[in-house]
Each structure stands twice: as C-alpha cells, then as structure tokens.
Amino acid sequence: MLGFLFSKKECQELAYLLKRELEEMLLDLGDKRIDFLVRRAMEERYNILFRMYARVAGPSELSKYVRKRKLEEEKLT
Numbered sequence: 001m002l003g004f005l006f007s008k009k010e011c012q013e014l015a016y017l018l019k020r021e022l023e024e025m026l027l028d029l030g031d032k033r034i035d036f037l038v039r040r041a042m043e044e045r046y047n048i049l050f051r052m053y054a055r056v057a058g059p060s061e062l063s064k065y066v067r068k069r070k071l072e073e074e075k076l077t
Contacts, residue, residue, distance in 0.1 A: 018053040
C-alpha cells in the first residue's frame with residue numbers, strides 16, 4: 001500500500017482528471033459495438049478509477065458515476 005500527501009489544489013486536479021476519465025468511460029461503455037472482452041477490461045478499469053475518485057469526491061458528486069451494473073448486464077443478454 002502506498003500513501004500520498006496532496007495539497008488541496010492537487011486534490012482538486014486529481015478529482016478533475018478522474019471525473020473526466022469516468023465520464024469518457026461511461027460513454028464508451030454505452031457503445032454496444034465494443035467487444036465483450038474489451039468491455040470487461042474497461043469495466044475493471046472503471047471500478048478502479050471509481051474507487052480512487054471516491055476518496056476525493058463527496059457523496060453527491062460520486063452518485064453521478066455509480067453504474068447500474070445488473071440492469072446493463074440484463075440488457076446485453
């Protein structure tokens with residue numbers, strides 16, 4: 001486990017970068033043309049980035065990026 005000390009400005013920048021990446025990944029995950037294996041790798045990466053974002057964002061901001069995974073899996077089958 002690694003620990004980091006960030007200033008307030010650095011935390012804001014990290015939150016901004018993570019938020020933009022999560023938004024882009026949500027758009028990509030909505031694309032039905034993406035292969036299952038690629039989609040699975042993207043979902044794993046999304047989960048990692050989401051957990052990182054959860055450490056610097058408040059609950060109201062975090063709720064925007066919660067995925068409804070079970071509903072999406074049912075739509076695919």
